[in-house]
Amino acid sequence: MGIMSDSQLQIPTITLNDGTEMPALGFGTWNLEGEDCVRAVRSAIEVGYRHIDTAAIYKNEEAVGRAVREAISAGDVTREELFITSKVWNNEQGDQEVQQAFQKSLKRLEMEFIDCMMIHWPWPQRGLYLESYEALAKIQGLGQVRSIAVANFYPELLREITEATGIAPVLNQVELHPGFSQADLREAHDEMGIVTEAWSPLGRGDLLEHELIRGIAEEVGKTPAQVILRWIVQLGCSVIPKSSSRKRQLENGDIFSFELCDEHMQAITDLDASGGRLYQSPLEFPGEVRS
Numbered sequence: 001m002g003i004m005s006d007s008q009l010q011i012p013t014i015t016l017n018d019g020t021e022m023p024a025l026g027f028g029t030w031n032l033e034g035e036d037c038v039r040a041v042r043s044a045i046e047v048g049y050r051h052i053d054t055a056a057i058y059k060n061e062e063a064v065g066r067a068v069r070e071a072i073s074a075g076d077v078t079r080e081e082l083f084i085t086s087k088v089w090n091n092e093q094g095d096q097e098v099q100q101a102f103q104k105s106l107k108r109l110e111m112e113f114i115d116c117m118m119i120h121w122p123w124p125q126r127g128l129y130l131e132s133y134e135a136l137a138k139i140q141g142l143g144q145v146r147s148i149a150v151a152n153f154y155p156e157l158l159r160e161i162t163e164a165t166g167i168a169p170v171l172n173q174v175e176l177h178p179g180f181s182q183a184d185l186r187e188a189h190d191e192m193g194i195v196t197e198a199w200s201p202l203g204r205g206d207l208l209e210h211e212l213i214r215g216i217a218e219e220v221g222k223t224p225a226q227v228i229l230r231w232i233v234q235l236g237c238s239v240i241p242k243s244s245s246r247k248r249q250l251e252n253g254d255i256f257s258f259e260l261c262d263e264h265m266q267a268i269t270d271l272d273a274s275g276g277r278l279y280q281s282p283l284e285f286p287g288e289v290r291s
């Protein structure tokens with residue numbers, strides 16, 4: 001391992017239902033492409049992130065792979081210390097399609113294995129989510145993916161794919177932020193041993209101006225982003241904020257040396273009453289299948 005600088009983050013891990021250890025806080029890469037993505041991922045690894053989230057649809061797997069190779073060459077990290085996740089996009093659902101999509105992701109990343117591969121959206125109208133998840137299970141059997149998971153699934157489908165394959169996804173990556181704490185889904189995940197992973201935790205930046213969040217941040221001497229991310233990990237979830245800036249990457253990762261009191265936790269969770277989902281619903285996205 002490379003020499004640790006004083007400013008390097010220390011991020012705890014969560015044990016997944018297949019025994020794998022995953023850093024609780026990861027680095028989101030949506031909206032980062034090309035050189036900007038290489039620079040941001042390289043910086044994230046330098047400051048201490050070990051879990052990187054990409055997807056075929058982000059069109060940045062090559063850039064993520066390059067950043068990882070550069071970090072390994074520089075001696076900052078080994079491949080084994082990293083937890084790399086990617087996702088199969090909607091247009092590649094189906095048995096053969098998922099197996100081919102996985103190989104294409106592997107090739108773009110230039111990696112020998114991916115730590116965790118997900119089905120990006122269930123797309124219930126299309127009806128291929130089970131076949132797609134079964135394809136991931138087959139790939140897992142071959143050893144090129146360590147853990148298999150889903151994103152944007154809901155309890156009924158989680159039970160269906162788990163019963164059919166005998167393999168519960170290690171995690172479900174879902175929209176979760178102040179105003180949308182996903183209490184029922186988290187409870188279902190807990191029953192099934194599935195980790196809840198929060199996407200768009202900061203509401204893509206919009207929630208940082210929220211009055212209640214700003215008030216708590218001032219009270220506890222942290223930034224609004226740190227309060228939100230701490231609330232999410234303290235709920236027991238994994239979280240994957242994205243930032244192109246090294247300073248904000250460090251800020252977002254520095255949430256493991258303080259705790260929010262019960263009152264502050266509850267006050268943020270209570271924002272559900274006036275909040276709601278901000279982005280696409282998995283019941284409706286991407287929608288009816290066109291013939």
Ligand SMILES: NC(=O)c1ccc[n+]([C@@H]2O[C@H](COP(=O)([O-])OP(=O)(O)OC[C@H]3O[C@@H](n4cnc5c(N)ncnc54)[C@H](OP(=O)(O)O)[C@@H]3O)[C@@H](O)[C@H]2O)c1
Nearest residue numbers: 028029030151199200201202203204205225241242243244
């Ligand atoms: N599975 C899915 O369907 C799905 C859907 C959406 C997202 N995701 C994943 O989840 C990750 C995170 O979600 P997201 O990227 O949509 O949104 P996000 O992490 O909630 O917010 C990112 C935005 O907030 C800004 N930001 C980050 N940290 C900040 C800080 N400390 N102070 C001020 N501004 C800050 C960033 O700007 P700067 O870059 O300028 O710092 C960026 O504009 C994605 O990158 C992706 O990996 C998955």
